[in-house]
Amino acid sequence: MSSLPANVAVSSHPCFISKLSLLRSASTPPKETMALVHELSLILATEALARSLTVEKTGEKGVTPLGVTYEVEKVTKSIALVPILRSGLGMLEAFQTLLPEPTPVHHLGLFREKVTLQPVEYYNNLPTRADSSKDENSPCDIAIVLDPVIATGGTAEAAIQTLREWGVPRILVVSILGSVEGVTRAANENNGEGLNLVVGAIDRELGGDNGGMIVPGVGDIGDRLFLTIGK
DSSP states (O other): OOOTTEEEEEOOOOHHHHHHHHHHHHTHHHHHOOOOOOOOHHHHHHHHHHHHOOOEEEEEEEEOOTOOOEEEEEOSEEEEEEEEEEETHHHHHHHHHSSSSSSOOOOOOEOOOTTTOOEEEEEEOOOOGGOOOOOOTOOEEEEEEEEEEEEESSSHHHHHHHHHHHHHHHEEEEEEEHHHHHHHHTTTGGGGGGGEEEEEEEEOEEESTTTTTEEEEOHHHHHHHHTTTOO
């Protein structure tokens, strides 16, 4: 979409668009909701990782079942997956499935205060720099933030800032749905330096009782995934 910053990519995959219509429906049961979030995340993971990762020849040789040698190619960049609790957990398995090597998972717990709509951090298990598996200059090459819905953009912005403070040079944020306002706010954090967003679809309006929900949106996806609606 031309109204979005240049570091934002929006999916146009027909299967994604069709499945998102199913996820929007209030009549979709919880088990199917979880399956749809996973399937939508698989589509986004394919698109996002293709944009963000490259492979390199390792110098190793492999042998096929026919006895023919070939050059081994691998993703050599170090990656960390960072799901935003709770709802980001619904996207995690899709990325773990596609990534060719086991990948560290670091959780960030953020909730949006109901009156001010400002993000509040309640959990952070990013390892200290001394515990990092990378050198002391960078804990990983790229951190992938998993956050199904970007409404006001405050939570995504706070997560990006936390990862910058941790020392990550590249950040990729992947979301199933976002608002123009929220995605733009997140994408412009620190002028978008070292930052890219891949979003499945864009809804133009924020609404609800306090203006903090995407319209038409998918409702509170965390409540729908974890059966906590009305609690």
